[in-house]
Amino acid sequence: MELYGMGVSRSFRALWAAEEAEVELEYVIVKFGSDQQNGNQSKGYKQLNYQGKVPTLVDGDLVLTESAAIINYLANKAPQRNLIPSDGTFARAKYDQMCYFIVTELEQPLWSKGKHKFALPEKYRVPTLINTTLAFEFAKAQSTLLGLIADAEFAIGDHFTMADVLLTQTLNWAERFEFDIDERLLTYKERMKQRAAYSTAMQRTGV
16 A cells, blocks of 8 residues: 655544554655656656645555545544444544545635635736635634634544544644634644644655
């Protein structure tokens, strides 16, 4: 099994998830902007991931290119680790709700800021969005998040799951992008970062 990624992008979610699941894989660092070997613009890489993005997980004939799908796949590789609730349970419904909320609502203003700051061609960027609309959208999503998790120790339920991987990495992203983060979420994030698997994954990124 191979995982392609770089730095602390969304691919870090997948790398951390693999460590939590104790799944052995080869981690291939992708060179951003390069069309050479392992470059995200290379012909070989784009045959795996048409968009030239990360992460990409390859397991035999299976290729996955969405981080949330990858972490769920890895969780199911290690059922004994209890990293994802069983299908058909109330806990799984709550897990799915949290994960979908993170990737559609909480993450949206973060990626929008990245696009309008550096990712989009300059003529398509709208700099005024960054400190107005996107700050408002993140604050609104954060308020909803606080209501969803209340005073719980973890993202859902009474133990660590892959939802915590998604949430922690997204809060890291928000902090790097200088969004205002509630103190309760900062405390939660720092607690999750103390996990041994997080530290091991971070070392593998080379950052």
